[in-house]
Amino acid sequence: MSRWPPRSPVRRAAGLRTFEFALHRQGLGPVAGVDEAGRGACAGPLVVAACVLKPTQLASLADLDDSKRLTEKTRETLYQSVTRYAHAWSAVIIDAAEIDRIGIHVANIEGMRRAVAALDVTPGYVLSDGFVVPGLTAPSLPVIGGDGAAACIAAASIIAKVTRDRIMVAMDADLPGYDFAIHKGYSTALHMSRIDAAGPSPQHRMSYRNVAARVVSSANDDRDRLTG
Structure with missing residues (x-):
């Protein structure tokens, strides 16, 4: 993990784009955010997503926030905007059998590596939600509460959450009786x-x-x- 770039001015007025703007000013873009959904569940897959937003702030992404703070309807709307306007995004699905085999934390970290590797662009820096992610090909920084602090992580959290929720709804039809x-x-x-x-x-x-x-x-x- 690389240290936060020296002499990088962080302007809080930039809101959720603060981290990304600071990194871009240091020439460390594109900046990827990575987050997961389903770590705390006891059934279904873990879904890990990575997202690179364009440097300019889009009005359609103004409501970006931690996916857990948003209504299902807002998440669905933002999912459509993020996947349409993002510079690049990916989602990795790790099933229950693999989670049982390697453990949830290892699965989470491995999923983050896979999601970043699956991006169509090579990031210059990676912001992860809370966890140090060794083995990335770019320098990275874990951001505590990142899905509520960095736009690219918030976007990744929405992709992961909506993707997983859709999987669970489909699973309900395949395995009735579990709700x-x-x-x-x-x-x-x-x-x-x-x-x-x-x-x-x-x-x-x-x-x-x-x-x-x-x-x-x-x-x-x-x-x-x-x-x-």
């Missing part, structure tokens, strides 16, 4: 009750304790019924 379209694979009371009733699906992350505990509980219940 994936409602909770999107997160550990809500509704979701846990569906696992208790039907058992985990192939899309559940078996390495997660709350899922694994329900497998053990279900097995014990079956044993008790057989021996009772």
Whole structure:
């Protein structure tokens, strides 16, 4: 990871474009932002997106913010604008089986590397949301709360969130009975009750304790019924 460029004036008046403007003034563009959706879910994929915005501020992207702070309708509208006007963007999908095999944190970091590598342009600098990402081909900086602090990360968060939500809605049709379209694979009371009733699906992350505990509980219940 490279240090923040020296003598780079950061003008807070630039809002979410502050980091990108400072890096461009140092000749370090294009600037890519990278973020994920689904890290905290216990079912479905992890989706990691990268995005490079054009240096000019577009009115159509004025509402950019952390995707979690936006309504579903606003996210969908911004997704259309970001994917249309961005200089480059990519989305990488890591399924539940790979998450179980390598672990969520490794999957997250690997997804960030893949997403940046999949961009149609080579970034001069990468801003990541919160995590140091070793192995990138460009210098990078982790930004705490980056999806609410840097426009390119906010754009990546919207791409990742909308892409994943669409996957979960489609999954709900393929695996009825889990209500994936409602909770999107997160550990809500509704979701846990569906696992208790039907058992985990192939899309559940078996390495997660709350899922694994329900497998053990279900097995014990079956044993008790057989021996009772």
